[in-house]
Amino acid sequence: MSKKITKDRIVEEADKLFYQQGFEHTSFAQIADVVGISRGNFYHHFKSKDDILDAVIVLRLARTHSMLDDWELENSTPTDRIRSFVHILLVNQNKIKRYGCPVGTLTTELTKLNHPAKKHANEIFVLFRTWLRRQFERLGRDDDADALAMQLLAFSQGVATLYSAFQDDQFIHNEISRFERWLMSIKGGTNTPVEAI
Amino acid sequence: MSKKITKDRIVEEADKLFYQQGFEHTSFAQIADVVGISRGNFYHHFKSKDDILDAVIVLRLARTHSMLDDWELENSTPTDRIRSFVHILLVNQNKIKRYGCPVGTLTTELTKLNHPAKKHANEIFVLFRTWLRRQFERLGRDDDADALAMQLLAFSQGVATLYSAFQDDQFIHNEISRFERWLMSIKGGTNTPVEAI
DNA sequence: TCAATATTAGGACAATTGACCTAATATTTC
DNA sequence: GAAATATTAGGTCAATTGTCCTAATATTGA
Numbered sequence: 001m002s003k004k005i006t007k008d009r010i011v012e013e014a015d016k017l018f019y020q021q022g023f024e025h026t027s028f029a030q031i032a033d034v035v036g037i038s039r040g041n042f043y044h045h046f047k048s049k050d051d052i053l054d055a056v057i058v059l060r061l062a063r064t065h066s067m068l069d070d071w072e073l074e075n076s077t078p079t080d081r082i083r084s085f086v087h088i089l090l091v092n093q094n095k096i097k098r099y100g101c102p103v104g105t106l107t108t109e110l111t112k113l114n115h116p117a118k119k120h121a122n123e124i125f126v127l128f129r130t131w132l133r134r135q136f137e138r139l140g141r142d143d144d145a146d147a148l149a150m151q152l153l154a155f156s157q158g159v160a161t162l163y164s165a166f167q168d169d170q171f172i173h174n175e176i177s178r179f180e181r182w183l184m185s186i187k188g189g190t191n192t193p194v195e196a197i
Numbered sequence: 198m199s200k201k202i203t204k205d206r207i208v209e210e211a212d213k214l215f216y217q218q219g220f221e222h223t224s225f226a227q228i229a230d231v232v233g234i235s236r237g238n239f240y241h242h243f244k245s246k247d248d249i250l251d252a253v254i255v256l257r258l259a260r261t262h263s264m265l266d267d268w269e270l271e272n273s274t275p276t277d278r279i280r281s282f283v284h285i286l287l288v289n290q291n292k293i294k295r296y297g298c299p300v301g302t303l304t305t306e307l308t309k310l311n312h313p314a315k316k317h318a319n320e321i322f323v324l325f326r327t328w329l330r331r332q333f334e335r336l337g338r339d340d341d342a343d344a345l346a347m348q349l350l351a352f353s354q355g356v357a358t359l360y361s362a363f364q365d366d367q368f369i370h371n372e373i374s375r376f377e378r379w380l381m382s383i384k385g386g387t388n389t390p391v392e393a394i
Numbered sequence: 395t396c397a398a399t400a401t402t403a404g405g406a407c408a409a410t411t412g413a414c415c416t417a418a419t420a421t422t423t424c
Numbered sequence: 425g426a427a428a429t430a431t432t433a434g435g436t437c438a439a440t441t442g443t444c445c446t447a448a449t450a451t452t453g454a
Contacts, residue, residue, distance in 0.1 A: 006401085006402095021309055024219075028442065029440080029441085038403045039404085039442095040404060040405070040406095040443095041402055041404090043442095043443070044401060045401095048443080049442065049443095099308070100305050107362045108297050108305060109219065109306070111296070111361055112219040112302065113218070113222060125359075147371055150365075153355075155351070157354065157355040157359060158351030158352055158354040158356070158358070161301050161305065161355070162350055162354060164304075164305065164308055165301075165304050166319070171347055174344055175348070178348070203432095224410075225411080226411085234432080234433085235432065235433045235434065236433090237414080237416095237435070238432055238434090241430080241431060242431090245413080246412065
């Protein structure tokens, strides 16, 4: 029992540190300090740093999955569900301002490191993509549901990146407003292509 | 003279490595190997790794500046100039696929490292932002020129991030096409707000 | 209760990091 | 050509990295 608690705490703290400082910049010593355990003790729970990364990704996958499930239940329409997705930008506004999007930044770092866990981390993106696609399909957008999902993912990534770079609160609210108008226009269900950026 | 050549070569190779591997993941030893000089020799040209980073940023600022000047001369209309900007995604397609956008990824990394050079690196974004804003102003978009510039920057960042994550060639061409239609619609010069994402 | 297992602390390890030093060698300048 | 300067190579330095080991302590299960 206490094993599980310690192991979970390691993963939770590693999750935070990987997000705030990046994977490579976070050391065992740091995680051990935050968790309050001895360094050598680590290898009883994880056999390498990459193992911790894998566990962190599994944790993030589970959290994302349950978040998407919640959105599914909380909202009665696909439009409201899509809105929930974009509104993470507001819910996590302060964190994104400081550290960017946890999904995008981890994927980017692992890509540069040419890290074997890159594909694993990418599954978080896939989770969002699939979920968003389903919502657009429910809106009758069968032909371009996946393209719209990717479009929205790219939108959120771009906004998060620039928000973290410029720290401009006005900007993020502008973009959310623009998204709202876009969402209302798509809601009509006419299969007209959504042209603009 | 030979000092300048060596110094420039260090900066150029560091520029490449910082882009491909990230700043922190790149070591002196690696740069020295690529340049073909002794490690200890470094500190005659730069007094610290942060100094090299500053020089790399200065190089990127200069290159960006001259690229924007070129676009200014090569194109006769603001619309064509804006198109040149988005078309970097195609010109540098393979690099972006592997390493993401050099501007966005560096800024993101320096943010997580809480690195003092973050503001300096951000000036590259400012360069693009100012240049794009001027193009939109010339299109008569005086009221929302800056917002459109930020919108376009966010678009390019989002596309680059997702392209690097999913490596999907179809996606990037879809987004470029969507941008083209958006650009044509904005060209009309009617001050109607550009709603969609 | 007692043996088996799980968990811990603390230290050692080789390798790598950025930083710095010195002495030798080129190059420039007069 | 000689003095001054610029540039180089090679080595050292302490600190940190991820990894691993061992011995002591908790916990569990029969």
